[in-house]
Amino acid sequence: MESFSARNFVPFLLLRCFPRRNLRPLCSTIQASQSMEDENEKIYKELGLFSLKKKIADAISRAEMIAPLALEFEEARRIKQEAVLQDCNLWDDIEKSTESLSALGDAIKMVNDLKDLQHKAEEVKLITQLAEMDVINHQLFKQAYEDSMRVSNFLDRYEMSKFLSGPYDKEGAWIIIEAGQEGIASEIWAEKLLVMYMIWAEKHGCKGRIIEKCAPRMGGIRSATVEFESEYFYGTFTGERGTHRMVRSSLDASVIREACSADVNVMPIFLEEADDLHVDEEDLNVSSLFLPQQQNDCKTEHAVSILHIPSGISAQSSGERSFVANKIKALARLKAKLLVAALEQGVKNVDKVRGVIANEWKHEMRRYMFRPHKMVQDLKTGIQLLDLNSVLDGNIEPLIRAHISLQRGEEIDYGLNCIKNK
Structure with missing residues (x-):
């Protein structure tokens, strides 16, 4: 005699608990519930994706608005420091020359950092567009989001530095x-x-x-x-x-x-x-x-x-x-x-x-x-x-x-x- 396995027991239990005429509505209810859960999960994913898109777009917009003006300002500062060094003898006042060289180095570094920032913002924008073409690619959006947060953090530090000018504020x-x-x-x-x-x-x-x-x-x-x-x-x-x-x-x-x-x-x-x-x-x-x-x-x-x-x-x-x-x-x-x-x-x-x-x-x-x-x-x-x-x-x-x-x-x-x- 064939053993009564769990596989045979589940349909048997359904027949005992529910008459055959009630099985179809029960199945329909289960399918509807599953469909609703899938729909909810889809909605949650879309909401999360929308939030990511919004944060990425805000970071790109902020970079496009601030970076060009900041770059113009830092370029002018670099040119000014170069002129100061050309007009003075480095060996006459070692302390002043050291300060001028340090200021020039800071200006050059900031110019390079701002140029890198602009390139990074363009990359984020391109990655976002590629993700849109691929309908939904969560990995691409995640990469774009992480890069956009780096752009935003750099701008935070740059803006803050314009107001921190005390003797030791930079430390x-x-x-x-x-x-x-x-x-x-x-x-x-x-x-x-x-x-x-x-x-x-x-x-x-x-x-x-x-x-x-x-x-x-x-x-x-x-x-x-x-x-x-x-x-x-x-x-x-x-x-x-x-x-x-x-x-x-x-x-x-x-x-x-x-x-x-x-x-x-x-x-x-x-x-x-x-x-x-x-x-x-x-x-x-x-x-x-x-x-x-x-x-x-x-x-x-x-x-x-x-x-x-x-x-x-x-x-x-x-x-x-x-x-x-x-x-x-x-x-x-x-x-x-x-x-x-x-x-x-x-x-x-x-x-x-x-x-x-x-x-x-x-x-x-x-x-x-x-x-x-x-x-x-x-x-x-x-x-x-x-x-x-x-x-x-x-x-x-x-x-x-x-x-x-x-x-x-x-x-x-x-x-x-x-x-x-x-």
Whole structure:
């Protein structure tokens, strides 16, 4: 006797559960449901494709509008710098000649970069047209989208550079995040800020490198230091210095139920060449830095702290594998702090930096409201953003723009005006 297999059992079950006269409507229903799912999937794909097309078209349009004017401006800057070099004797003033050569090199590099940008935008446009001819080719559209985002990111950096003209704005940046004194809540909050900055940087084509992280066993971070070795990151992040406070209030916002904080400091990393700032050894107090044992990610046995005795400014390093390496890193950070302090105090010589109050930058600059309304309040600029989750996901561009606008005393218009006014 033939065994009763599962293959024979399924039709048998259908006949037992549904009379033969009802099978056709059931099959029709299944087919209709499948057809509807296929149609929905098609619609979702088309919507996704439409969104990609829109973003690609916006990037191409922006490049076609801005790049020619930017190229014209940079070509004029290059010609001007060449004329300056022709009119002077390079050996008469070595310092001035070095500055002129550096400016010429920057102008030539920017001209070449803008020409490459125009070629890339044309390639994106061509790829998009080829994808359209092939009806739908998701791989081609994906390539075009990725290239268009690179074009857009370059334009973002170029436009930003027109407003970052401070002495160290062009440099990279160290960002140091320290949890407040509210225990585990502040340590978790500090980690959220770290993730926020890492996501923003990655979206703008720079992957931050965490060189130090002190993480308690309960979660979060006690402190962390991140390096961003890309141009203009110091000028971009300077406005983030200060205390970032997370607040949860009562439903009517009359009583603060919970609050914790984290402090953010920013220092320049000199990208092209280390600054030759001389600091007398006699003015430095170098010591081993002992950190709490629960901060299990820190290399406590090699940590170094350097104090500049005349100013009271100090810097630390614990992320390297030897005492000597940490000392070099700590000294580089100390010099960066001294240069920034001298600039802020209006003195030319760091030996004249006096009376610096420790951690004077630690003032509340931003509030992140989790309840009753999810919003972000920037106390320096007065700007308010109603989408808290979006900000924590790295979308801090409006806050950065507002700070740069405030520092430069002008309204930033991301578009042609920033180039026309130059």
